[in-house]
Amino acid sequence: MGALFTKDTQAIFWNNNASAIQRMLDYDYVINRVKPSVAAIVAPTSGNKFEKFFYGPDEIMVPVFRNTTEAAAAFPNADVLLNFGSFRTAYDVTMEAIAIKGQFKTVMVTAEGIPERLARKMNQAARDAGVVVIGPATVGGIAPGGFKIANVGGTIENIINSKLHRAGSCGLVTRSGGLFNELSNIISINADGIAEGVAIGGDRFVGSVFIDNLLRMERNPEVKYMVLLGEVGGTEEYKVIEAVKSGKIKKPIIAWCIGTIAKHFSSGVQFGHAGASANADAETAASKNEAMAAAGIYVPASFNDLPQTIAEVYGKLRSEGIIGEIVEPELREVPKVRRKKEFICTISDDRGDEATYAGYPISSVATPETGFGIGDVISLLWFKKRYPKWATDYLETVIKTVADHGPAVSGAHNAKVTARAGKDVISSLVTGLLTIGPRFGGAIDDAARYFKYANDRGMSPAEFIDYMKKEGKTISGIGHRIKSVRNPDLRVSGLKKYAAEHFPSTPLLDFALEVEKLTTSKKDNLILNVDGTIGILMVDMWRALGYSEDEIDGFIEAGALNAFFVVGRSIGFIGHILDEKRLGMPMYRHPTDDILYNVELADEI
């Protein structure tokens, strides 16, 4: 209760600030966090899907999203947003985060100089939504041993020197980010380090103020006393004084306001932050220091004596048994030299005893009694998921259906010609495969793409046909050379039957069949053909498996449908190549009487 962050806290980092993120992950590794503290990055202009970072000696991938809403949807447990947007964008970024209901508990805003009216609106909106804003104009905060924001604490060496790698007993609140580190260091030398610390930020209007943080620390049992470093200007320290006087805060507070120098200069010199300017006598550092001392807060004689005051208060609490002994935790060390990996693999791993497919050892999927078929292996290696049986059976059905279509089709023909030229299996197979493209085998992709496009946009079958006509494109997946309504393609019938019996639902196929009704009413052979059926049912399968439309579009763009055709038809091509070898057929030369020669003497230019 009361702690701002824990060892399970995860953040979404807005802006790909690579060095700050790396420092967070180094910290995580050192303190033995189970999960990295950065769940995702939001980078609106990045084209990347992830960024690589070191995690100890290894590298991990942190996913990158274009906006906070998408990142939050993917990581519902990430309840901290680290808003590293500039003063131009930070307001909008925070408002987007606050609008995501129930996601963020804390938003840290680093930008300095956000327009004051926007900062006030942002802070109020956050308060109304129960979101804690740290900043603007801050380096952040830390729960030592649990969670560290960005650059707080500086280098790993300094973090360990300042005992920021494990919880101590002090709650630290400062305005300045630069002095936050310094205070952590002072507290580690003169006491046992901090349990939680926040730099509230230097702008005039900040989200959470001293009192908000101190009241939370009062509730946090890990915090035994607090250190407050205030500043000339404003009246926030008086709220703390009130809380001490009224007994809302009972834990000891050590406090000092910097900027006592300002009293020597009547006006004009701005000492410190934008918020640091005394408009009234009560706002001077000296007045605040006096008032705090009068309220029973421990106030040293000067900043230079602060370490001594901390040592005294800590010593007293220690002798009273309120603060106990700290057991120093085991730490991991981040290697001094780390090398970035050139390749990434997320599908299989050959480092252990036995190589695995998406985590499954090969022996656990290979033999018949494992119950895994080739469809299962494809689902593991291509999609990193174990599909249910109805889906893997469908994948196998597709492969079997497209395995061959006789020797006359261009791919098979090429493979046969190459084999007869005396080339090996690989060369011959590759010639066949290289024929696969928009005109040969490509209809599967296009059918899936266009039918899905129409369906996603809510076009009626008639509108779709109209749309394709306007685009000047024939409808992929519609039409057959010989087959027609009266002479149906039995492969299609089989696929439809299987889908009807085993697919949970087939919305895209249903749509395609409505389209077919219209096209066949014009011409008998404009039926939904086997390519179209395969592609469309693949979309229906992915939808039923719970993929988002974006993910399915991604599969189509990546060429996954084409890949099924490649795998299936390779079986047929190899068959034709072996057939040629077996028959010992000679070199093929096309007969000249099958070629129309129409060659004229070239013009001279």
Added chain:
Amino acid sequence: MAQRAIREYDGKAIFSKHWEKYFSGFHYGFKSVLVTNGDELRACAQKHGFEWLKQEALVAKPDMLFGKRGKNDLVLFKTAKPGDVTLEDAAKWIDEKIAHEVTLLSGQKGTLTHFIVEPFTPHSQDQEYYISATTVGEDDVLYLSAEGGMEVEEGWEEKVNEVTIPITMDDASIEHLIRANVPSGIPAENKERFIAFAEQFYKFYRDQNFAYLEINPIVMIGNDMHILDLVARLDDTAGFMMGDAWCGAEFPTAFGMEDQSPEEKAIAEADSKSGASLKLTILNPMGRIWTMVAGGGASVVYADTIADLSGNVADLANYGEYSGGPTTGETKFYADTVLDLMTRHKDPKGRDKILIIGGAIANFTDVAKTFTGIIQSFETYADRMKEHNTRIYVRRGGPNYEKGLKDIKEAADRLGLYIEVYGPETHVTDIVRMALEK
């Protein structure tokens, strides 16, 4: 900086630019000119559109951010009787005022340089009202009074209605709130007019990102509005959103502030061109203790501690900071400037000069890199520093601080400069104590 004062003239120009959008139905002439001497005023009068300068009785007053100009006898509105000031009277008066230094009742001293000249507006006291808006705590507050003019500050409690407007309040509620809080002293025939103006005044203040806006008095003659005196501050952090809505208003230095020295100006210019932060204020050029501190918070605690421990604030020569990862070149320029200033005057009591190169534990600034610039500057100024018996005290932590401390110590030793260096194990300001105790 965030809230910055602008000239009365610029404030009125902003009003004029947006008048139709906010105050349609009311009329405002914006007959104002800003001049720096009499000839400039005479030249203005020759321009098309400014014929009124020759035709109407005028009022002239300094436009330099300070108030209470009437009490300081710095408003020209009569020679023999109110409303008889001619163009020539105003031009001569201005030339007379700029000729010598002026001391205000507040004690501020300086030379007048900018004047606003406007038509004299005959009106009666009961046509004067008061209106202003600013931010108090987290809310906006609109101040309304049926009484305008200088007297309003006496009897503020009784005469002024305060309307507190939360930042998230919608326009309908704001209008309702203002209507409910209209001062009772407003005569019935002007009430609706005043309410309508006050509502729009608030929206104008809000939308144009003013931090403070006061008209005292505003004179309402039928639907004619006369902004007799205006004080305004803008939130300059909003500048990037405002385009030319602010009419290019400048942010002048407060009256009586000494002009920046060439060195301060040079640092300010370097700061404006850099992503890092470079700040320098000379407090006492004869001072004995000079600082070169990294970080805003640290620069304050060093200044505090020097004032506390030296017992004489005049010892502190400068205040400033370099932070945010300045380049080696930027740091060298900063150090050159400080070392040059430090070695211009001998300490009158013949004491050593003290140079504090301080800083807290940096979050991400490479300490060794920034120290490289300081070391390069040492090379240039070593002889002059020795002439002034300079003692150097360094304290710093953060990335690469061991190398930084080692480098700077080696350089100073090689150049024959007195130096002591400390890292994070020493309290940040303790070098001030060491320097002063020696």
